[in-house]
Amino acid sequence: MVDLLVHEWIEQHGGSENVFETMAAAFPDADIKCLWNDAPDRFRDRSVQESWLARTPLRSNKAAALPFMPSTWAKMNVRSYDSILVSSHLFAHHIGGRLPASGPTKHVYVHTPARYIWTPQLDPRGNSAHARLASRPLKAIDRKRASEGSVFAANSEFVRERIRDTWDQDALVIYPPVEVERLQAVSDWREHLSPEDQKVLESLPPGFLLGASRFVPYKRLDLVIQAGEDSGIPVVLAGAGPQLEQLTAAAAQARVPVHIVLRPSNSLLYALYQQAVAFIFPPVEDFGIMPVEAMCLGTPAIVGSLGGAKESVNALRGGIVIDLRSSAEMKSAIDKASTLDMAGAQTLADANFSSRSFRERIVSWLTPDDESGISHE
Numbered sequence: 001m002v003d004l005l006v007h008e009w010i011e012q013h014g015g016s017e018n019v020f021e022t023m024a025a026a027f028p029d030a031d032i033k034c035l036w037n038d039a040p041d042r043f044r045d046r047s048v049q050e051s052w053l054a055r056t057p058l059r060s061n062k063a064a065a066l067p068f069m070p071s072t073w074a075k076m077n078v079r080s081y082d083s084i085l086v087s088s089h090l091f092a093h094h095i096g097g098r099l100p101a102s103g104p105t106k107h108v109y110v111h112t113p114a115r116y117i118w119t120p121q122l123d124p125r126g127n128s129a130h131a132r133l134a135s136r137p138l139k140a141i142d143r144k145r146a147s148e149g150s151v152f153a154a155n156s157e158f159v160r161e162r163i164r165d166t167w168d169q170d171a172l173v174i175y176p177p178v179e180v181e182r183l184q185a186v187s188d189w190r191e192h193l194s195p196e197d198q199k200v201l202e203s204l205p206p207g208f209l210l211g212a213s214r215f216v217p218y219k220r221l222d223l224v225i226q227a228g229e230d231s232g233i234p235v236v237l238a239g240a241g242p243q244l245e246q247l248t249a250a251a252a253q254a255r256v257p258v259h260i261v262l263r264p265s266n267s268l269l270y271a272l273y274q275q276a277v278a279f280i281f282p283p284v285e286d287f288g289i290m291p292v293e294a295m296c297l298g299t300p301a302i303v304g305s306l307g308g309a310k311e312s313v314n315a316l317r318g319g320i321v322i323d324l325r326s327s328a329e330m331k332s333a334i335d336k337a338s339t340l341d342m343a344g345a346q347t348l349a350d351a352n353f354s355s356r357s358f359r360e361r362i363v364s365w366l367t368p369d370d371e372s373g374i375s376h377e
Contacts, residue, residue, distance in 0.1 A: 002027040002366065004078060004104070006086040006095050009059075010048070012039040015176070015289055016111045019155075019358075020087040022177045023109070026359045027085070033076065033095065035059070035069065051076070066116060070094050070141050079103050085366065086150075090114045094145045106150045107366055109174070112159055112286045113166045114142060143167055153365055156287045156308035172365055175312070177358035178292045180349050189271040189297075197268040201275070204259055205234040209334070210276035210299075212269060212290060213283065215241030220282035222247070223324050227280050227302075228256040230327040231334045238264045238272055273297045278337045281309055282324050288312065295319060296349035300337035302330070315352050318345025 005027060007020045017039070024032065024043060031047045036054035051072050058065035069090065074097035078084060081104045086092050089111035099106060113119075117135045146152075146167035154160040154171040163171045186192060193201060209231070211224030221237055225247075228235035234257040237247060244260075251258035264272065270293075273279060279294035281303045288309030291301035295312070301319035303309040313319035318340060320333035351357060 002030050002083045002085045004081040004084045005030045005032045006084060006088075006092050007032070007034050008088065008090050008092045009035045009062075010037045010039050010042060012042070015287075016087060016089050017042070018289075019109070019111070019176045022355050022358060023085060023087060023362065026362065030085075031081075033078075034092075035065075035072065063116075067138070070138065070145070074145070083107075083366070085109070085362075087111070090116070091142065091145075093150055094142075097145075098148045107153070108150045109153050109155070109362075110159060110163060110171060111155050111176075113162050114138070117142065118166045119162070139166075151365075153362075156311050158308035158311065159286050174358065174361045174365060175315075175353055176287055176289065177355040178289055178296065178349070178353040180292075180296045180354040181356065183270060183293060183296055184346065184350065186270070189267055189274055192267045193271060194265070194267075197265055197271070200261060200264075200268060201271055204236055204261075204275070205257060206275075207277050208234045208236045208259070208275070210236050210238065210272055210279050210294075211282070212238040212264075212272070212279070215239050215243040215247055217243060218283055220324075222250055223282040224280045225250055225254050225258055226327070227324075227330045227334070228258065229254060230330045232256060233277060233334065234259070236261060236272060236276070238269060270297060273299050278302050278319075278334055280324075283307070283309075285309055291319065292316070292349060292353050295342070295345045296353070298342040298346055300340050300342060300345075302333045302337065312353065316345040316348045318342055318348075 011017055033049045035051045036059040037048050037050055053059055053065055073091050073094035076095050078096040084104050084106045086108040088108050093108040117138045146169050152169055152171035153174045154163055155176045157173055160171045160173055163169055209228050211221045213219040225235055236259045238261040240263045273294045274297050276299050279299050279301045281291045284307035286308050291303055291309050292312045294301050295316050295318035301313055303313050304324045305321050310321040313321055320336055322329040322333045
């Protein structure tokens with residue numbers, strides 16, 4: 001039975017936090033350790049223990065805190081625990097340092113090896129002065145800690161390959177949970193919109209290509225606009241972020257109507273999925289939750305050939321994998337999308353990516369003999 005859960009830091013929003021929340025629900029009696037907790041309401045009834053970094057200004061500057069993280073994790077005393085489950089996308093898997101053979105077991109669910117230091121081309125934060133300076137020594141420490149007996153699971157084959165390349169370790173692939181059950185419990189999300197959201201939806205054209213994410217450069221929402229121009233189909237971009245001004249300017253110059261929906265509610269986002277001709281997902285992500293959300297609601301996803309998103313598209317057979325830079329491939333993909341069996345994709349989504357299936361796979365990985373002590377509520 002898991003008696004300690006570990007996560008890098010806890011924020012109000014974020015894909016890794018959502019995964020960790022599913023883990024926490026599975027093991028309701030486990031303690032929680034993190035570097036700092038910026039969302040105290042998420043685990044209000046749990047024992048959440050922060051590190052010394054939480055009491056310093058470094059909690060608000062991850063790049064500056066980076067050099068202190070490995071030693072902070074390694075010095076944490078965890079020897080009173082029996083089984084540790086770690087959710088890691090930076091250095092949380094360093095917790096406790098090298099554990100003795102008689103100490104707790106440590107299973108690590110890897111969202112990604114630290115992008116800051118291993119693949120800065122995929123994460124611009126790795127190009128900061130602090131990150132570049134710290135990168136070389138941190139790589140050596142990180143590789144050493146990864147070789148000290150942890151058992152790894154990866155959130156995609158894409159990440160599994162990076163674990164092999166960076167740490168020379170193997171991992172079991174367990175796809176992260178998506179709220180498939182909740183999304184599919186509503187047949188038409190338009191019926192659950194507020195009056196304000198209903199007005200927004202009614203202002204949009206009846207058929208459109210959808211792009212949704214934070215408005216930041218690496219999400220490549222400009223390619224969604226390009227897809228609309230290639231196919232002659234209007235575009236809707238949903239989200240918010242620092243690239244709003246640039247996207248607004250690009251929308252004004254586009255050869256097709258481009259509508260920007262700022263900070264959509266969850267219900268409105270789900271309704272947008274259902275009304276879209278296709279969901280276009282350009283970024284190179286470790287996995288990619290949003291294409292699964294779109295497919296489980298019956299909308300085909302069009303994703304790039306790099307990154308983890310192609311794995312869910314292939315698993316559900318609910319989308320097209322292409323070179324997103326090719327106008328010819330994009331137009332062909334949009335044409336093919338209308339022929340896909342999305343009913344089959346919706347059924348497969350529940351079997352492959354629901355919270356229930358994630359918990360079952362985590363338990364099987366942790367306790368092959370099924371002596372899990374897990375809560376199935």
